[in-house]
Amino acid sequence: MPEGHTVHRLAEAFGHGLVGQRVHTSSPQGRFSEAAQIDRMVLLGAEAVGKHLFLAFAPSADVDLDAPVVRFVHVHLGLYGSWTFAGEPGFARMHAIGAPRVRVGEQERSLDAGTADWQYLLPRPTTRLRIQGPCGLADLTGPTACTLLDGAGRQAIIDRLGPDPLRADADPEQFVSRVVGSRSGIGTMLMNQEVVAGIGNIYRAELLFRARLDPFVPGKALSRSMVEGIWEDLVALMHYGARTGRIVTTQPEHRLLDPRIMERTRQNGDEDPTVVPREQSFYVYHRHTLPCRLCGTVVRSQELAGRTVYWCPRCQTARTRRAAWIRENPAAPWAYADLHDLPGPAA
Incomplete structure (x- = not known):
């Protein structure tokens, strides 16, 4: 399932290629x-809010976003949804975001989606929604949700969500208060979109490792400063993900330590030799049965909140924000200069 940074990249892609234009919309799938x-x-x-995308439509460009006539297409990609793009040079900064990595028209005819003939690309039979503008198009397939809402419907969805670390209006105090006031395990709460919007299974596993926290520790057992530290770490990691399209949580000095992964986790830019490979990007995610990069203990996995959580039973025992190895190495993992300077695909 795409995590929150991916949906923000989607909103940026629409803003770059289609916002402000009169478009044709259709549902080839029906x-x-x-x-x-x-x-x-x-x-x-x-607009992106957590894992939710809202596309605002109006009869003319001079209509205010909060006008009653505005309608919003609400999309949640879920596990199998994706957007694919095609158009003139410069229109599509990326060819696909989401689960499938198939270019528009790839199955129907042998045609590069970046050519001037993009207007003639046939939608796949599974296309739920096609949006076509003067310079390009976007096709939606396989979403969990694709609905048309008025302003009140959009707001009702947003009101159910916790703060989104990538939004300027996010209130970290809302996240901290909900965590420290709950008896639920921190691993469960991080996957609850009403607590924090946009976290998926990768960010959950990696945040907990970086904080040295056992996934099953109840929120009430944590100090406010530690939960504030988790938020700070999340903001930095997700901003990096939004900029590059990739989740990378490892510090450079740890990446070549046992660079293996148990499952093939695809990320944008995998074909680019300049980016950090998947096998070097994570501390524990999809590394169950393999040794921890830092201590050598076998990484464990277990179902938690409907998804598999991964953790190191030796490293992840901290009850305070700064584990012993962090005190011994104050530059990691809370210093982000090297993280943000990682090479990666252009935003």
């Missing part, structure tokens, strides 16, 4: 008949 209601409207804006 399961989103509401596409006819917004056909030939102007795409006013694209």
Whole structure:
């Protein structure tokens, strides 16, 4: 399932290629008949909140976003959803975001989606929604949710979500208070979108390792300063992910320590030899049965909150923000200069 930084990259892609333009909308699959209601409207804006994408449509470009006439397409990709893009040079900064990595038209005809013939690309039969503008198009397939809402419907969804670390209006105190006031385990709460919006299974596992926290420690057992530290770490990691399209949580000096992974976790830019490989990107995620990069203890896994959580039973025992090895190495992992300077695909 795409994590929050991916949805923010989607919103940026729409903002770059389609926002402000009058577009054609259709549902080749036929399961989103509401596409006819917004056909030939102007795409006013694209907004990401956690794992939710909202596309705002209005009859003309001079309509305010909060006007009653504005309609919002709400998309949640879930496990199998994706957007694919095609258009003129410079339109699509990325060809796909989400689960499948198939270019628009790839199965229908042998045609590069970046050529001037993008207007003739046929949608796949599974395309739930196609949005086409003067310079390019975007196809949505396999989402968990694709609905048409008014402003009140959009706000109702946002009101159910916790703070999004990538949004300027995020309130970290809301996250901290909910965690330290709960008897639930920290590993469970990090996957609860009402506690914090945008975290998926990779960020959960890696945040807990970097904080040296056992996933099953209840929130009430944690100090406020430690939870504040988790938030700070999350903000830094997700901003890096939004900029590069990749999740990288390891410090450079740890990447060549047992660079293996048990499952093939695909990320954007995997084909680029200049990016940090998957096998070097994570401390514990998908490294169950392998030795911990730092202490050599076998990494464990267990189902928690509907997903598999990964952790090192030796490293992840801290009850305070700074574990012993962090005190001995004050530059890691809380110093982010090297993390943000990592090479990666352009945002």
